[in-house]
Amino acid sequence: EAGVTQFPSHSVIEKGQTVTLRCDPISGHDNLYWYRRVMGKEIKFLLHFVKESKQDESGMPNNRFLAERTGGTYSTLKVQPAELEDSGVYFCASSQETTTGTDTQYFGPGTRLTVL
Amino acid sequence: AQKVTQAQTEISVVEKEDVTLDCVYETRDTTYYLFWYKQPPSGELVFLIRRNSFDEQNEISGRYSWNFQKSTSSFNFTITASQVVDSAVYFCALSEAWYGGATNKLIFGTGTLLAVQP
Numbered sequence: 738e739a740g741v742t743q744f745p746s747h748s749v750i751e752k753g754q755t756v757t758l759r760c761d762p763i764s765g766h767d768n769l770y771w772y773r774r775v776m777g778k779e780i781k782f783l784l785h786f787v788k789e790s791k792q793d794e795s796g797m798p799n800n801r802f803l804a805e806r807t808g809g810t811y812s813t814l815k816v817q818p819a820e821l822e823d824s825g826v827y828f829c830a831s832s833q834e835t836t837t838g839t840d841t842q843y844f845g846p847g848t849r850l851t852v853l
Numbered sequence: 854a855q856k857v858t859q860a861q862t863e864i865s866v867v868e869k870e871d872v873t874l875d876c877v878y879e880t881r882d883t884t885y886y887l888f889w890y891k892q893p894p895s896g897e898l899v900f901l902i903r904r905n906s907f908d909e910q911n912e913i914s915g916r917y918s919w920n921f922q923k924s925t926s927s928f929n930f931t932i933t934a935s936q937v938v939d940s941a942v943y944f945c946a947l948s949e950a951w952y953g954g955a956t957n958k959l960i961f962g963t964g965t966l967l968a969v970q971p
Contacts, residue, residue, distance in 0.1 A: 770958070772959075777963070780944065782958035796958070841888075842959060844898035846895065
């Protein structure tokens with residue numbers, strides 16, 4: 738079974754440009770999460786989709802970030818316009834649906850974003 | 854507030870040594886879950902273990918073992934007879950129980966870089 742995949746693996750852009758990151762979750766996983774790790778810091782939650790609906794987007798830094806998950810399959814995270822502080826590694830994770838307790842999130846390899 | 858502290862930023866050991874990675878957590882919830890993930894040089898986060906707050910039994914999986922102590926709010930990870938392939942960044946994480954309508958976001962520590970020298 739294929740794991741979580743993310744594209745691109747690396748992206749280098751100029752300040753003010755737009756970048757779109759893509760995540761393909763494990764097939765059949767309704768939950769999809771985005772996280773970000775800024776250099777040397779902890780990995781921080783950005784948002785959570787259940788199928789195509791945003792369950793929690795409390796971690797999104799500001800309105801320059803837009804996440805979508807059309808059809809409840811893959812997700813995109815767009816940063817427009819990018820700023821220097823957006824640099825970091827963006828992780829995507831997915832898990833099966835659960836109604837109580839917890840789920841185990843399986844992570845992709847991340848996209849390393851560098852804003853110059 | 855929830856918080857995870859991994860005080861060890863970097864650890865270097867020689868192959869075959871035992872090594873313990875510390876994790877201390879803070880939460881006001883009575884039901885919560887603890888996780889360990891491994892990030893090898895390839896970059897992906899690999900799930901290692903999940904533990905719920907009601908199960909304090911220690912867990913052993915091959916050379917890996919975990920010690921969960923609610924009295925000290927710790928969930929430490931020990932690698933016995935370390936190998937070069939164990940070199941990675943290890944993250945400890947915490948989540949609240951999810952009762953539908955909420956989110957099961959993970960709260961991560963800053964990670965511990967383990968270097969195992971041959």
